[in-house]
Amino acid sequence: MRWPLRWPAISPRLALAAGLVAGFAAIPLFYIALRAAAADPEVWRRLLQARIGYLLGNTLGLAVAVTSGALALGVSMAWLTERTDLPGRGVFRWLLALPLAIPAYIGGIVHLALLRPRGGVIPQLLAELAGRPVAAPSPLGFWGAAFILTLFSYPYVYLLSGAAFRSLHASLEESARTLGRSPWRTLWEVTLPALRPGLTAGALLVALDVLAEYGTVALLRYETFSSAIFVQLAGRYDRSAAAVLSGVLVALAVAILWAELRAQGRARFTQMESGWRPAPPLALGRWRAAGFAVAAAAVFASLLVPVAVLLAWSVAAVTDPAMLAAVVRTGSQGFGGFVWNSLWSSGLAALLAVTLSLPVGLLAARAPGRLARFISRTCQVGYAIPGVVIALSLVLLVNRFLPFLYATPLVVVVAYVLRYMPQATRASESALSQLAPSLEEAARTLGRTALQTLLQVTLPLILPGLLAGGALVFLTSLKELPATLLLRPAGFDTLAVRVWIWAEDGFYMQAAPAALLLVLLSVAPLAFLLRREQGRR
């Protein structure tokens, strides 16, 4: 619900604060654009000839495949759990969302270990059974990357479409029935088209994630812009080439983000107002078993297999004294150190992101208009700047303007804030837009100043919304890999970094306890978010 504008005028201080936040959020984008434009024409020519077409094809191909896969899987799972009498749908609602706690590269590590062509568990098993090598599907390359990324990004679409299915008025489907449509035709002609803008927005967020993904594609040896930029930065130290590639990647991402914001806007029109009534679930009849099998397969591949394998490896690692020693102490750092680094950097990033999002949210909710919309959209650009690009721009910026920050963990935190602030901004805006301005006006007429009103009335009421935004930033920062790898000072290892380094060297079992802990740490904020989401039904 949107409340009408009743604030007498835009407070200049609020507008200034929000403008500063937007400026901060937009810095990496502009800086990369500048560096890409200013790069040597020779570098541009070389890359255009040899690399950009190839990378564009690879990146877009993967983005399209993963987005369609996640859309198909996410929407069908949401439909099964929200609109049908699927057996065990209460449990499935949780299980289907939980893969969000598993970073795609960890899922990739597990599936790679099971399926890789030489030495993988399943090919070996098949060869033993058959007495000769048997061709098993390989997780490497395009299809492998598409499979893994679909498996671990469909929950975004699943959660968004689940909420959309729940928000849809039962009467909409019922009127389609009275106008002569069968349940199946109603789904295709009314339900899905009515929800399309919201689903499109969810799918485009997945596409942005694919553009930003580094760990999985590097692991599965499929080259995209992100992994190519990473190689330029970490291996060849060619910042000019990295800037050019980043410029192209960000241009692509900004176009997708623009489409996403448009879809979001249209979704508002198709949202129904009040008077929600639960729609009776559709009886699947003889399709019940099939529906159950599909949902169970999704849970099996995206949740049960990774968790079970990580558990088994962890048990093996902990029971082997030599390996246990390696897990507990690596160089000068102990296991506790990684955990602490992960927690404080993600926690601080969440706190900063939420704090910075407040003036933006306040401005958008209380003084809607062109300025507020411009600022709010500028704060969304973090979605369009992949971790490797944030890292590149921060390396360059910090070196030049803030050398005292260089090689401190704070740069890592700043990268998280820049990358994930859009999530906090959206949460704050939605929490504030649901708060009636009359509540604040009442506080003012009862003798509170604007600041007192903010502290005593507004903040306590929007706190749950802010916590949700913070939980989301914390969760995604915890999983962040490429920016952390590129920006961290020597010796600053987080859980994600440790898992990656061990796994890259092939020490899967040694990486398992850290990976498992990372998943478990992610479950807490995720459970909070899911409970909140389900409480809205």
Next chain:
Amino acid sequence: MLEVHDLTKGFGREEPPAVDRVSFTLDHGAILALVGPSGCGKTTTLRLIAGLERPDRGEIRLNGRLVAGAHTFTPPEQRQVGMVFQDHALFPHLTVEQNVAFGLRGRPAGQIRATTGEMLELVGLACLHRRYPHALSGGERQRVALARALAPCPLLVLMDEPFSSLDADLRGEVRQQVRAILKARQVTAVFVTHDQEEALYMGDRLGVFQRGQLQQLGAAEQIFQAPATRFVAEFMGNSDFLLGRVTAGGIETALGLASQPSPLPPGAAVEVALREDDVSFEVGEPGNGVISERFFRGAFNLYRLRLDDGQILHAHRPHTEIQPSGTRVRVYVNAGHPLAVFSAGQGVGGAG
């Protein structure tokens, strides 16, 4: 046209059924208004007729065809029943024109265009056919919903509180338009409302619901003059009830003897329904009660009267006649027609 027999539907074992053994029939071209307080089962009855709920027991026939029974259940898409929902349920992704054409699928394109145009003409929205629902006002949405329900020429149109989402001043106007449209096309309709005035305006016949049961079905005048139960008298017309006792000569009450015959044996306890226009009073001692409050209603004054035994009655008086609270009065019955009498909530004799 529509025959409903012994219809029963419950939503849980502990609760009493939402619709409890309801039976009625409706002739072609008539409008039936189902009225009752919220949660009385009228909306569930409508949804059972539409096929949106499955009855636990009972039968529904449309044009003589059994659509719901012990072993039959026709899904809503095959019933040819149009429905106008409380929230209008316009498809947000379709224009006004596409919404109205939605139920015409499978007909020739020319016919779809003609029918859609005719329907939009009928509800006066032809100029808005390209708009999306979110760009319409409440009254316009209401009319699109009606046009969409009427377009496929359904056997029956069901309307679930269709005016409740409209502003009060718009409601009267839209109501008038809708009734005119339904009558002009001789549509058979069942209409649900909790507003007695709306029911009186819209319905050729009224059905009064309470706790899942159809208390009374009949013409509006019949329901007003001869309410079948105490609830009907109370809900339709805001009656007060005066305790009485049957005697040989009539019914003895605090206001004296009402000389009307009763089938009950002498000594039986009854209640007599009195509307505010059935009661009058004269100022003066000793009297039998006092004025406890006066409500100025513009065209008349409504007085609340407390009888000496504590019973409360209401009386109409001209707007020029103003008496202060506390005035002693003699209250008397001034009905000019037999009074409705109830024993244990059920109507007995009297006007019935």
